[in-house]
Amino acid sequence: MAEQFQVYAIRFAHREASVRGEHFYGHDPCALDDWPISYYVWLAVSDSRAVLVDAGFTPETAARRGNRDYLASPMDTIRALGVAPDGIGHLVLSHLHYDHSGHAADFPRAEIVLQESELAFWTSRHAGRGQLAHFVEPADVAYLVEQNFAGRVRLVDGVHEVVPGVTAHRVGGHTPGLQVVQVRTAVGDVVLAADASHFYENVERVKPYGVVTYLPAMYDAFDTLHALSDRPELIVPGHDPQVLQRFPAVPGLEGLAVRIA
Template sequence: MSDYVIHAIKYAEIADRTASQNFLNGNDAHDGPMPMDFFVWVAVGEERTFVIDTGFDQVTGARRGRQVWRPVAEGLKAVGVAPQAIDDVIVTHMHYDHCGNHELFPQARYHLQEREMAYCTGPCMCHHALRHAFDLDDVQTMVKRVFEGRVQFHDGNSEIAPGLSVHWVGGHSRGLQVVRVRTKRGWVVLASDASHYYANMEGHAPFPVVVDVADMLNGYDTMQALASSPRHIVPGHDPLVRARYPSSDKGDAIVRLDLDPAAA
């Protein structure tokens, strides 16, 4: 079984976010600046390369008040990935910041949880509070891919390749999945939005965008069981990821998750 190299590529940010916006009920006792980074991830193995989530483009960023730091295509190019050559894209969930840039991967198969597609095309989307994190164009595009035979659905846990698997956790979105990747330092879990920040999972303090709080809390425990240690769980939006992990030497704001992080 080969080990994977994992790149975390920052592509956008919200610089003026505060801590009270990142915890359910806004109950952070020490409110202050707590910016948010947006990442896509690439797992490079000996035989296959996987892109994990596809981010959003500049048009979507402008509409939602997010600053695109560098387009996703440029970040992928920096780590030697040609989007048109990618065969597998894993979409952790269908929120706008994880499944955009529709034209980047013309031949890819998309890996998605069955219940996420049911969620973002079903009756829950009648409620603004649940649908506001989804973009209609993203959902329509994924439906089109289904009809093109380019979506592989998963129900719970699935090994996609030796050393790489997806695991349903839910919580933040009905079909949210995390990705477990074998590296030379052990099993790394890419949390995506199962934990936006280290503080969410470490304090069992849920993020406020949530469809099922119990599933979100249980997801923290699931990730602990999947990872080689708590230091092997990588949150989805925390700028501390860039501070703790070594640079990939592939450009600014790209770090290597298969290498040991600095002490917290």
């Protein structure tokens, strides 16, 4: 039988003091309404493999940037779910914003899967410019450049089978090489949208996020998310606090981990 995965969303940080206007594209009539944001990584585990999607940010980065509640190290929650960081065979980075790439060095045995266009952009002349620079930690990018020389980074272009049952799909839009991940489970295909849909409202109401590289690609990404699963409830947004309400908590890890499938 084809390999099936269990999928967990792991919340490691939260920012309560946040308003809608920070998040939605264009003029939002409710721009000053409260709009908390959560930060996640996602773990897919089968009988023989463990794949991590995204690497969060470190407590040091949280302290430097301020204004964020660091709830628990994603490393600790991964261990609590029964997976040793050394047991992660593949680390898929959706994109290189600081909140998705910070712990890459803590999974020394993992092959790191990244779209080539994403790494290319963050080593281009635009990387250090104004608001663009704000979204990345240069040390994270430098680490990936170095690891690419060491042969540990798999730079891919478009669709890539990470392992049987887990595929990465470049969608762009939010960043040039943003990718989403489809995972085969017992209840259907789960789609880890990461920042192709920060919140449920983005994909469910076709409302783009405010940080945009190319707006048409962001709309196409919503279509891709639906194409990758025939069960829309299995499309998991990248930053929505509601993920903790829509899926059951892992006993003992309430507020930190939910079982998606």
